[in-house]
Amino acid sequence: MTTLKTAKEVIAERVAKEMSNGDLVNLGIGLPTMVPNYLPEGIDVILQSENGFVGLGPVKSEVSKDLVNAGGQPTGINHSGAFFDSLLSFALIRGGHVDVTVLGGLEVDRHGNLANWIIPGKMVPGMGGAMDLVTGAKKVIVAMEHCSKKGAAKILNECNLPLTGKGVVDLIVTELAVFRVTDDGFVLEELQDGANIEMVKEKTEATFTISSNLKIKQFS
Amino acid sequence: MTTLKTAKEVIAERVAKEMSNGDLVNLGIGLPTMVPNYLPEGIDVILQSENGFVGLGPVKSEVSKDLVNAGGQPTGINHSGAFFDSLLSFALIRGGHVDVTVLGGLEVDRHGNLANWIIPGKMVPGMGGAMDLVTGAKKVIVAMEHCSKKGAAKILNECNLPLTGKGVVDLIVTELAVFRVTDDGFVLEELQDGANIEMVKEKTEATFTISSNLKIKQFS
Amino acid sequence: MSKLITMKEAAELFKDNMTVMSGGFMGVGAPEKLVTAILDSNVQDITLISSDTALEDTGVGPLIANNRVKKVIASHIGTNPMTGKKMIAGELDVELVPQGTLAERVHAGGAGLGGVLTPTGVGTVVEEGKETLEIDGAKYLIEKPLRADIAILKAYKADKAGNLVFHQSARNFNPVMALAADLVIVEVEELVEIGDLDPDTVVTPGVLVDKVLA
């Protein structure tokens, strides 16, 4: 019996395949935090928390008031982890020591621009560490549902919202497709289970080319 | 019975009077390291070693291969000391956290310029931490014999040697005199034991004014 | 020359219009007693530099709720709705700074540097109004150093010389800010004797700490 997966689960599972063993990974809040649940056999990653440690893991025996993740939630640390200050934490991030960051997105465009921190006219939360992460991480993966809740396209020729980073996105993973960002714009690399090219074209405002090695995910 | 003091002892003793209790002090090699021997009663200073600690003190029970001063010599650390890396060490120095640095000098001029790191045509040792120290310390004291071994003036209108720092010197202490560097040039503040104004003028190339509060050290 | 002070003595150190820098991330590792000392002092019009404005009732949050702050320099204000409300109402000036830029600006302020050359924020609103510099073909923003009149920090342990160690993620901005203020006041969970801390594990040397809340 096949259990129907949610869009978020489909996305998280696909993002997990981008990880290599030993990668230092920083995950944004929300959907990205589901990624570790889907890591393939033999792939272990080390999670960084930008408030000052590596080795983020589940809470062990008891909650510590001094140990929270970047979202302020209680968390744990692995035996091999280490704490440090914010200066070193962002030196890791900006200096290219983080192999992969996975973030949500409001808009991504074919120049690799990402908008995910502010919607004019709404409450302004602040960029936190997101601008540093997209600038410094070796690989920036945007993990998001293909369209907004209202059905609007989020994969655009040009972002409309204020940017989080310019020319920073490497890969977009949605519940329908995987796009790689190249110097020549978007390349459709993969269709998720049940998606087809027409469907993706319809829900994507941006123009894109189709990879000659287009992968089509089999029903599992 | 009065014991005759060497020039270096006279200088070190006078420099020691510039210290306030609790000051963080960085001492250059040579003469400056004699200063702590002359600290007045009730005045304790904390010594910084730019290779990465505060609380420099004498070697205690046994020598540690990992504990040397900035000259590479075995040293000790006080109970209240702390070790850190070179980045923090020079953040302390450049950031104005060092209250006083005492350094030797080859030449000082009335603009507060200091030359003490290189003699063209001779072996080049390198500036080490000296340029950071003279730039960052709150008070820069040059502790040196009034003239060179050949009798040449070292307190000049304009330095001839390559500079260690531009406009950085606050005070010069020699075995004859104490000069303060002001925006208007040198002010003779004090005559050491046995010195007089004529003698100082003769051995000083730079023009200087004489403080209205000129102190003349009494024979002790 | 004891560094120990009481809450009352701490409260007297704050003045109107001061710039205050506070350690803490979402309230974790924030000096909540010193925040109370500021509230006790009735001081107004603070410029507050902090990673974030925590929640309404944690960390530096109460300074916002009690109208003590005229300007906030922070990377995140979303968890304290009071900050956003007052900003929109024009009662509070907010300068949003990427968190890594904030860390380096504070480091620059504490280390005597003229500023920070960072790629973070290039091509975004963060670039607006700032000078940029091209170095070896890449573009960098020139971000100015940050310093404060007073830094309020939270440490796990301090000895009586002011040497500090921190616990877990409560470290965050505290050691960076210890260099960047004219006066550094620390609140601790445990005060220990000189000699109790291993000089190899001290994170912030006591020479940077002016006052320890007893």
Added chain:
Amino acid sequence: MSKLITMKEAAELFKDNMTVMSGGFMGVGAPEKLVTAILDSNVQDITLISSDTALEDTGVGPLIANNRVKKVIASHIGTNPMTGKKMIAGELDVELVPQGTLAERVHAGGAGLGGVLTPTGVGTVVEEGKETLEIDGAKYLIEKPLRADIAILKAYKADKAGNLVFHQSARNFNPVMALAADLVIVEVEELVEIGDLDPDTVVTPGVLVDKVLA
């Protein structure tokens, strides 16, 4: 995925013309076994970045004596007369950098910054050939970031994940350089098990360390 390597495996990692960064101050905290590995590798024309060139027979000194270095970037070369002799003979290029500027340049290289804005060296020969910037009325040199192909470091203890702690003044440039090279190799006095080091006292997180000399 063990990080442990032998002396022979270490020697194979070095190539001609590489830039190598070494921890250590006058030989203290310098990775002398890794220096031997470089000598064993017969590698030539290294660009060496280090606080100083130690003594002829300590720290990185033997790399100079054995003619493996074409350029040195350091703050002090006076304690190793071979460095000066070779420089004067035109066999060795030497770039002298103020020690604090060296620390910040390595930090900039490791932290993704475009450079350092420092007042150190303004008005001296250090300024020659460099761009300057005036910020709020003061003049700063723009000093470029420093990175290396390989950093060779010395730690007191490492666990098998590469987490490092240091001993006394042997720390110096080691933790700063751990961020600024494509490959980071560490020599240790004691190798311990994962879990033996307290995450609060680790100075350099293991994620920065690629190889540990067994």
